[in-house]
Amino acid sequence: MSNEMYSFIGGSTGPWKIVSINSVTGKAMEPIDRLEIVNEFITSSKAETKWVLHGTTSNLRYTTRQEKEQLDAKSPPLGRKGDTCAALIPIKKSKAWWELAQDERRTIFEAQSEHIKIGLKYLPAIARRLHHSHDLVGEPFDFLTWFEYSPAHSDEFEELVSILRKSPEWKYVDREVDIRLVLDKPSIDPNQPIKVNIKSL
Numbered sequence: 001m002s003n004e005m006y007s008f009i010g011g012s013t014g015p016w017k018i019v020s021i022n023s024v025t026g027k028a029m030e031p032i033d034r035l036e037i038v039n040e041f042i043t044s045s046k047a048e049t050k051w052v053l054h055g056t057t058s059n060l061r062y063t064t065r066q067e068k069e070q071l072d073a074k075s076p077p078l079g080r081k082g083d084t085c086a087a088l089i090p091i092k093k094s095k096a097w098w099e100l101a102q103d104e105r106r107t108i109f110e111a112q113s114e115h116i117k118i119g120l121k122y123l124p125a126i127a128r129r130l131h132h133s134h135d136l137v138g139e140p141f142d143f144l145t146w147f148e149y150s151p152a153h154s155d156e157f158e159e160l161v162s163i164l165r166k167s168p169e170w171k172y173v174d175r176e177v178d179i180r181l182v183l184d185k186p187s188i189d190p191n192q193p194i195k196v197n198i199k200s201l
């Protein structure tokens with residue numbers, strides 16, 4: 001897995017329309033109407049931008065070879081036709097979590113919480129990408145978790161989120177905001193110039 005930078009731009013533009021923004025734990029986030037995701041680091045200067053969150057894809061920390069093979073075999077790509085629902089769930093873990101040793105974190109994450117074992121049951125219904133922010137200076141969250149699914153699988157997603165939130169891993173979550181979105185691409189992108197065929201004029 002290569003490290004790629006993503007910016008999540010919250011404001012009034014972008015193909016994802018906000019359905020709800022709920023603070024699960026800790027400080028809320030400023031409400032927005034739309035979200036745009038770009039595969040680069042940007043800090044928007046547009047007046048309508050309320051916030052920008054950054055995160056990078058990264059190498060696996062806790063996944064064993066066997067789990068990786070199971071995940072690779074079942075994980076769908078993002079951007080599937082019909083996956084018109086999405087969730088952006090930024091998460092910050094506590095100082096106590098980051099002070100643990102790697103083996104202690106893996107024990108809580110999988111032996112006690114079964115994060116991967118549970119998550120696997122929801123593939124390929126749910127498509128996902130994990131972004132790390134912990135090592136980026138000035139970011140308010142440690143992780144930006146992104147999920148896409150079809151309306152037919154939205155109950156399953158609710159079930160998954162509720163199971164994970166009851167797990168021992170979540171005792172280490174200091175801040176969590178749950179943002180739900182629907183894909184709502186305008187038929188004409190207002191930011192693109194309209195192409196006119198001069199010969200036809």
Ligand code: HEM
Binds near residue numbers: 118120123126128143
């Ligand atoms: C769709 C099913 C899911 C699967 C298959 C899944 C799988 C995984 C895997 C394999 C990792 C570990 C990556 C590594 O080895 O470093 C991970 C990490 C993580 N997942 Fe999930 N996950 C799922 C759903 C969720 C949901 C719904 C949430 C949030 C509500 C979530 C939040 C996280 C977070 C915050 C991490 C980072 C943990 C850390 O490094 O401390 N996951 N997930």
